[in-house]
Amino acid sequence: MAVSDTHIASLSVQTELRRKRQFKMLLFWGVFLAFAAWCVQGTIIEDTDWSRIGGRSGVWASIGRYIQIDWGLLPELLVPTIETFMMASVGTVLGCFFSLPVAWLGAANVTPSKTILYPVGRFLMVLSRSVHEIVWALIFVSAVGLGALPGILAIAMRSVGFISKITAEAIENIDAKPVEAIRATGGNEFQVMYYGILPQIYPVVLATVIFEWDINIRRSAVMGLVGAGGLGLLFFRQMNSFNYGGVTMVILAILLLIVLGEVISHYLRKAVI
Amino acid sequence: MSVLSVRNLRVRYSAKGPEILKGIDFDVESDDFLAMIGPSGAGKSTLIRCVNRLVEPTDGQITLLGQDVRTLSARELRGLRRNVGMIFQEFNLINRMSVMDNVLSGRLGYTGNIRSLFRHFPKEDVHRALDYLDRVGLSDHVNKRADELSGGQRQRVGIARALMQQPKLLLLDEPTSALDPKISREVMALIMSIAKELGVPALCNIHDVQLAKEFCNRIIGLQDGYKKFDGDTKTLRDSDLEDIYAMEVL
Numbered sequence: 001m002a003v004s005d006t007h008i009a010s011l012s013v014q015t016e017l018r019r020k021r022q023f024k025m026l027l028f029w030g031v032f033l034a035f036a037a038w039c040v041q042g043t044i045i046e047d048t049d050w051s052r053i054g055g056r057s058g059v060w061a062s063i064g065r066y067i068q069i070d071w072g073l074l075p076e077l078l079v080p081t082i083e084t085f086m087m088a089s090v091g092t093v094l095g096c097f098f099s100l101p102v103a104w105l106g107a108a109n110v111t112p113s114k115t116i117l118y119p120v121g122r123f124l125m126v127l128s129r130s131v132h133e134i135v136w137a138l139i140f141v142s143a144v145g146l147g148a149l150p151g152i153l154a155i156a157m158r159s160v161g162f163i164s165k166i167t168a169e170a171i172e173n174i175d176a177k178p179v180e181a182i183r184a185t186g187g188n189e190f191q192v193m194y195y196g197i198l199p200q201i202y203p204v205v206l207a208t209v210i211f212e213w214d215i216n217i218r219r220s221a222v223m224g225l226v227g228a229g230g231l232g233l234l235f236f237r238q239m240n241s242f243n244y245g246g247v248t249m250v251i252l253a254i255l256l257l258i259v260l261g262e263v264i265s266h267y268l269r270k271a272v273i
Numbered sequence: 274m275s276v277l278s279v280r281n282l283r284v285r286y287s288a289k290g291p292e293i294l295k296g297i298d299f300d301v302e303s304d305d306f307l308a309m310i311g312p313s314g315a316g317k318s319t320l321i322r323c324v325n326r327l328v329e330p331t332d333g334q335i336t337l338l339g340q341d342v343r344t345l346s347a348r349e350l351r352g353l354r355r356n357v358g359m360i361f362q363e364f365n366l367i368n369r370m371s372v373m374d375n376v377l378s379g380r381l382g383y384t385g386n387i388r389s390l391f392r393h394f395p396k397e398d399v400h401r402a403l404d405y406l407d408r409v410g411l412s413d414h415v416n417k418r419a420d421e422l423s424g425g426q427r428q429r430v431g432i433a434r435a436l437m438q439q440p441k442l443l444l445l446d447e448p449t450s451a452l453d454p455k456i457s458r459e460v461m462a463l464i465m466s467i468a469k470e471l472g473v474p475a476l477c478n479i480h481d482v483q484l485a486k487e488f489c490n491r492i493i494g495l496q497d498g499y500k501k502f503d504g505d506t507k508t509l510r511d512s513d514l515e516d517i518y519a520m521e522v523l
Contacts, residue, residue, distance in 0.1 A: 186438070
């Protein structure tokens with residue numbers, strides 16, 4: 001009897017637990033759906049100008065204009081495509097150079113001053129990432145004028161955040177033993193970093209840089225929207241002259257470039273690791 | 274005159290932390306191969322690192338090659354460190370670099386920044402590195418990466434690196450405890466024969482008492498930051514060992 005009594009008791013405890021859990025689930029989904037409905041109401045239903053969309057055929061016709069690809073644009077695409085590619089590459093390399101000192105300041109175990117320069121390094125990392133590349137480009141276009149240079153600078157600034165953060169983390173995770181050995185041979189600070197730290201972090205850093213370069217091709221493709229050269233500028237011009245087929249052509253070129261970047265970075269990463 | 278003399282050495286890692294070394298005195302003479310034995314946590318590694326100030330002593334005096342170690346400037350300290358070859362328990366090699374580059378890194382204290390940037394060491398250094406690699410039996414592994422070698426081979430690279438410094442004193446921090454008994458004996462024999470050959474004294478942390486008795490002419494016993502024994506290997510009795518290792522038994 002005693003056995004079955006405890007059995008029944010544990011059963012009722014289990015049932016109670018299950019009921020509680022089910023109630024929690026129900027509550028969660030209720031709140032989630034209410035929140036989603038509120039967002040849809042605010043952004044789509046109230047915010048859309050339904051009268052301007054027109055009928056279903058109007059929507060299709062608008063989209064259809066993009067499908068008539070303007071192949072005539074092809075010869076004009078080559079130079080901006082190359083420019084976009086170069087902007088991404090030079091910007092990434094420049095970003096690497098900016099990242100090194102930032103990583104040095106922002107890595108807790110090598111920073112020259114933990115109270116002042118370490119927070120500065122960390123702040124620079126956040127600053128670089130929290131400002132959008134288009135905003136960086138706007139700043140540099142107003143600073144150095146139109147063309148590829150502001151685009152390169154914008155990409156470099158935007159790249160610093162990620163590269164320096166990963167590099168700083170890699171530095172913080174190094175094995176201290178080789179560092180001690182180099183110090184014991186009488187090496188100076190530069191030699192300790194170059195021999196003790198760099199060989200340990202370079203695979204991580206290189207893989208990160210390749211990844212960032214891949215992303216930067218995408219970024220440099222839109223730089224032209226704010227006047228910073230490359231395919232984006234051509235895109236912007238087609239849009240302004242209502243040449244929708246040309247817009248599609250530019251998008252195809254961007255797509256091709258990105259696929260190319262993807263392939264190259266795939267093989268580069270393999271070579272590194 | 275002693276190569277190294279240590280007086281009343283005290284170390285604390287932080288102001289409120291425990292005292293690791295509690296007033297240690299000893300000397301290393303120019304023909305010594307001195308073993309420092311004692312249980313784990315006795316302060317052996319801390320002591321050996323005070324000699325070239327990888328660890329900063331809190332009190333006491335260290336005189337090495339006629340210089341007062343504790344008052345040296347950063348530049349003078351680097352100058353002193355290159356005279357002291359160090360061999361580590363876990364080899365402390367740079368794994369992604371070749372054996373040759375690891376050995377050459379022993380010359381960094383004598384090499385300028387530009388040369389070290391391009392790993393462009395003087396020709397005589399390269400020749401000397403090849404000689405030492407031959408001496409430690411690694412002629413066939415010169416261009417391999419350090420992490421491709423076995424433990425015993427890696428420690429031989431560490432030995433060659435220390436020799437590259439043309440040291441006037443060798444500091445050995447548990448050079449054999451990551452190796453198996455047979456390789457340990459080989460490595461100890463190699464270090465000792467080279468030290469004798471070059472006339473370099475050595476200070477060797479070691480927890481394997483058997484090896485210490487076999488290879489070292491003098492023994493210092495450390496326990497919980499105090500020196501418990503200091504004398505010729507021949508005078509070390511079992512009762513002394515019991516005294517040194519008493520804490521561990523408890």
